[in-house]
Amino acid sequence: CAFLSPQQIQFTDQKQEFNKRPTKTGRRSLSRSISQSSTDSCSSVCSDSSEDESSPKDKLQKTSKGLSDFCIKNIKQADFGRREIEMAQQEMPALMVLRKRAGGEKPLAGAKVVGCTHITAQTAVLIETLCVLGAQCRWAACNIFSTQNAVAAALAEGGISVFAWRGESEEDFWWCIDQCVGAENWQPDMILDDGGDLTHWIYKKYPSLFKKMKGIVEESVTGVYRLYQLSKAGRLCVPAMNVNDSVTKQKFDNLYCCKESILDGLKRTTDVMFGGKQVVVCGYGEVGKGCCAALKALGAVVYVTEADPICALQACMDGFRVINLSEVVRQVDVVITCTGNKNVVGREHLDRMKNGCILCNMGHSNTEIDMVSLRTADLRWEHVRPQVDHVIWPDGKRIVLLAEGRLLNLSCSTVPSFVLSITAATQALALIELYNAPEGRYKQDVYLLPKKMDEYVASLHLSTFDAHLTELSDDQAKYLGISKHGPFKPNYYR
Secondary structure, eight states, rough: TTTTTTOOOOOOOOGGGGGOOTTTTOOOOTOOOOOOGGGGSSSEEEEEEESSSSSSGOOOOTTTOOOOOBOSSSSGGGGHHHHHHHHHHHHHHHHHHHHHTTOOOOOOTTTTEEEEEEOSSHHHHHHHHOOOOTTTEEEEESSSSSHHHHHHHHHHHOEEEEETTOOHHHHHHHHHHHHSSSSSTTTSEEESSSSHHHHHHHHOOOOGGGGGGGEEESSSSHHHHHHHHOOOOTHHHOOEETTTSSSSSIIIIIIIIHHHHHHHHHHHHHHOOOTTTTEEEEEHHHHHHHHHHHHHHHHEEEEOOOOHHHHHHHHHTTTOOOOHHHHHHHSSEEOOOOOOOOOOOOHHHHHHHTOOOOOEOOOOSSTTTTGGGSSSSTTTEEEEEEEEEEEOOSSSOOOEEEEEGBBHHHHSOOHHHHHHHHHHHHHHHHHHHHOOOOOSSSOOEEEEHHHHHHHHHEEEEEEEGGGOOOOOOOHHOOOOOOOOOOOOTTTTOO
16 A cells, blocks of 8 residues: 555565345336335435436436436435435544545556445445545446435536446346446456456456456455355456455454344334344354344344354354254244355245245345245235335235345445445555555455454544554563564454
């Protein structure tokens, strides 16, 4: 990181561095998800519920400065979106520090970053920080339900080519990604991805773009899994940084963000009281741990399913009963998936769920629930409110499906800005490192963040709590065999 002093971050040249919902009338295509759910029940999350449902692709919009290289719901919402972004900035201290420390030096000067993430007030702060650091950006959404329309409008008004709106169809989703990477006379240097869809699209349609690209930064379990598959097959064309497995992502965003936002999403959509309810959480990784802790605090009876014996043992030690889903699926009131896998909840489980069971997903992708099996002729869908559908069986039994099986918290509520500041700062520094790395430092492989960078990102947030670190004496540092300035843990520590 050229604009940070060597005392703050020290890199080596070693590899360890970044070691359809059918409507009741049945008239809408199953592949489309545009419905009342594409409008908004709360202004801070969604767009004005009075706006029309026509596709933004059908109308030409321009910013006050004449820019038309974008596609969003309504450019007139830019002022409101700007206030949302400014409010998020107050809770994202690390990115504000990076902006100040850049000064006259632009560590991303000349960089062209193409991104595919959730487009919210928090990610808008990251995108605009990258621009302050010198980058040019083009952006699409990684989820069809999570875009805050007003924020997208503010980004466009600020001169950023953004292609996203809340309630995209599957076709729109890929069209928006294509608009980002297929633009004429625009060769991206860097990819910032969340879920791997952008990377996948470039491999599929524009593989030549990788010839001049410096690298990929990926922040999700799903996307990282795809990168490791490419690397194992010898098809990874550029260096990639696995942000998801950095300590500052795993232990903060995945855990604390989900701990606070799971309840917000559930209560906004269902109005259900959770005291005494029986809930099964599929997966006890960091996301599952956060969900379980929040639900337990409300007095819910929580069960856990796990494939990993270490995570299963952690769940047992935390006081949760580890079971197979089939053992309790008939009796539970809520089923939450957060494994990163596919078909965790299959049709055999869905058929056995009791009437009124709430079903939702906290993983990145909607593959965790077998949605295909729910879109069959024998089941009827009834839209209840934004992001809430009843799926009704022939005998009248119904389950409550949230966000069509997509990521609950970002589809149905907001997420804490402060914890996303930690992840966003990590992403920004990873981009800076890849962009400025000397030739040959990074090969065509997947790297983890160095512990020094994790510690630096954490330190940027301590002043918010008026926290004071203890400084080791020379003798103490020598005894531990480390530098008194860190890193304080080995690179393999998680």
